[in-house]
Amino acid sequence: MNAENVKSQMRKGALEYCILLLLKKEPAYTSDIIQKLQEAKLIVVEGTLYPLLTRLKNSELLAYQWVESTQGPPRKYYQLTEKGEDFLKELEISWQELNETIAHIKQVNP
Amino acid sequence: MKKTLTVNLGGSVFNIDEDAYELLDKYLTNLRIHFRKEEGSDEIMNDFESRISELLGERKRLGYEVINIGHVEDVIKRMGSPEEIFEEGNPHAEKDIPLEEEGDETGKKKKKRLMRDSEDRILGGVASGIAAYLNIDPTAVRLALILLLFIPYIPVVIPYLILWLVMPLAQTATDRLIMRGKSVNLQNIGKSVTDGFEKTSAQINDYISSDKPRTTLQKFADFLVTFVGVLLKVFAIIIGIILLPVLVLVIFVLFIVIFALFAGGAGALIGTLPFIGPEINFITAVPTYLTVLGSIGAILLLGIPVIALIYLLCGKIFKLSPMPNPAKWILLGLWIVSLILCLVYAYHVGYPPHWGHIDWLPWSII
Numbered sequence: 001m002n003a004e005n006v007k008s009q010m011r012k013g014a015l016e017y018c019i020l021l022l023l024k025k026e027p028a029y030t031s032d033i034i035q036k037l038q039e040a041k042l043i044v045v046e047g048t049l050y051p052l053l054t055r056l057k058n059s060e061l062l063a064y065q066w067v068e069s070t071q072g073p074p075r076k077y078y079q080l081t082e083k084g085e086d087f088l089k090e091l092e093i094s095w096q097e098l099n100e101t102i103a104h105i106k107q108v109n110p
Numbered sequence: 111m112k113k114t115l116t117v118n119l120g121g122s123v124f125n126i127d128e129d130a131y132e133l134l135d136k137y138l139t140n141l142r143i144h145f146r147k148e149e150g151s152d153e154i155m156n157d158f159e160s161r162i163s164e165l166l167g168e169r170k171r172l173g174y175e176v177i178n179i180g181h182v183e184d185v186i187k188r189m190g191s192p193e194e195i196f197e198e199g200n201p202h203a204e205k206d207i208p209l210e211e212e213g214d215e216t217g218k219k220k221k222k223r224l225m226r227d228s229e230d231r232i233l234g235g236v237a238s239g240i241a242a243y244l245n246i247d248p249t250a251v252r253l254a255l256i257l258l259l260f261i262p263y264i265p266v267v268i269p270y271l272i273l274w275l276v277m278p279l280a281q282t283a284t285d286r287l288i289m290r291g292k293s294v295n296l297q298n299i300g301k302s303v304t305d306g307f308e309k310t311s312a313q314i315n316d317y318i319s320s321d322k323p324r325t326t327l328q329k330f331a332d333f334l335v336t337f338v339g340v341l342l343k344v345f346a347i348i349i350g351i352i353l354l355p356v357l358v359l360v361i362f363v364l365f366i367v368i369f370a371l372f373a374g375g376a377g378a379l380i381g382t383l384p385f386i387g388p389e390i391n392f393i394t395a396v397p398t399y400l401t402v403l404g405s406i407g408a409i410l411l412l413g414i415p416v417i418a419l420i421y422l423l424c425g426k427i428f429k430l431s432p433m434p435n436p437a438k439w440i441l442l443g444l445w446i447v448s449l450i451l452c453l454v455y456a457y458h459v460g461y462p463p464h465w466g467h468i469d470w471l472p473w474s475i476i
Contacts (some may be wrong), residue, residue, distance in 0.1 A: 012182075026423070030157070031161075031164075044190070044194070045188065045190025045194050045195060046161065046188055046189050046190065047141070047158065047189040047190040047192075047194070047195035048194075048195050050154050050158055050161070050188060051145060051148060052156040053157070054148075054149075054150045054154050054157070055148075055149075055150075057150075058150055059148055070187060073120070073122070073160070074123045075160070076299050078158070088247070108425050
């Protein structure tokens with residue numbers, strides 16, 4: 001059992017949740033999402049995100065439109081769909097439950 | 111001085127050094143292989159390309175007229191290697207487990223197969239296939255073949271042609287990995303592609319064979335082999351049709367023999383064997399159990415090749431799958447055991463104490 005391994009598994013598990021959370025408030029360019037996730041140390045390399053975003057889009061949790069940027073060609077501008085919002089609500093509940101469980105365990109076995 | 115290329119990446123034009131281009135091309139090819147099974151793989155690749163285009167565009171704005179290999183390395187570092195991307199992005203992938211979600215059974219086979227190498231061939235690729243199988247240099251095999259050609263009484267041409275007919279052609283990257291006995295997983299396919307085993311320009315998504323331009327000699331030889339192969343197949347089918355009634359008869363006789371053995375014991379059996387007349391009643395000279403064993407041995411000794419032959423013919427005609435390997439080994443083992451049984455029996459029958467020396471009996475039994 002390797003601590004790094006477990007930690008990276010935890011991060012991986014939270015990645016989708018975090019992407020949905022980031023887009024909950026406002027739509028964003030792919031590069032913005034990448035930047036925020038890298039700041040939060042949730043991903044190391046950018047390449048991780050493109051397949052993930054496409055997967056989320058294909059599950060109709062996200063949608064995008066092409067928006068002109070200040071420089072260069074138009075870029076994808078991602079936003080949460082209604083289905084995505086419902087999905088996020090579910091995830092938030094289970095995240096809450098997980099937190100409570102951990103807090104409870106900590107309390108019982110200090 | 112360096113040669114540069116002009117590429118269109120994600121809608122922008124770049125001048126790029128040749129070595130930098132090679133690296134970028136390999137990188138994108140590897141990614142494409144990684145995501146080829148994923149839904150929306152084209153879209154993912156487009157995302158990658160437009161992002162790389164953005165990153166390289168920044169360099170252009172900084173005043174670099176030509177993208178060099180350092181820039182590409184930086185970009186790849188930033189985007190991540192295919193392994194990193196897969197490792198980080200797939201929450202369900204366990205570490206250190208090779209990716210074998212290929213679905214086809216070749217994914218798990220590490221076994222080597224004798225195949226002809228389509229990428230490294232002078233005539234049929236037999237020599238390079240043998241070399242890959244034995245893990246030696248193909249040139250050594252070719253030299254040995256040519257040397258053998260000059261030694262009289264060694265008909266090297268015939269086995270070569272037979273091997274050419276029998277050995278399948280390794281056409282795809284997957285085939286070539288199997289040929290070399292390497293496990294078929296994404297890393298290896300990627301490696302094999304980046305090593306130049308396969309032309310990357312071909313449609314990577316479905317691994318269609320990369321048809322190298324072939325020489326006229328190869329084309330002619332290919333045609334000849336295909337032609338001979340078709341002839342042989344037709345011949346085999348005709349033989350099969352002719353032989354089928356005979357084989358059915360043989361099986362019928364075998365059934366009768368087996369039935370006789372169980373019903374009437376060994377004595378009845380001796381009467382049914384065509385080459386031993388009932389007048390030679392040597393049965394008394396040999397213990398009964400030995401006679402029974404010997405008879406079973408004889409039936410198996412004749413029956414197994416017959417059944418194998420029938421199976422082979424039926425397989426050729428009706429396109430059945432070949433017999434599984436364990437079955438082959440069991441049959442071979444049974445056949446050897448039956449041979450030994452027969453020899454033991456023949457020895458006892460052939461040299462009963464009061465008969466003295468009889469030469470022909472053992473052979474007539476077998």
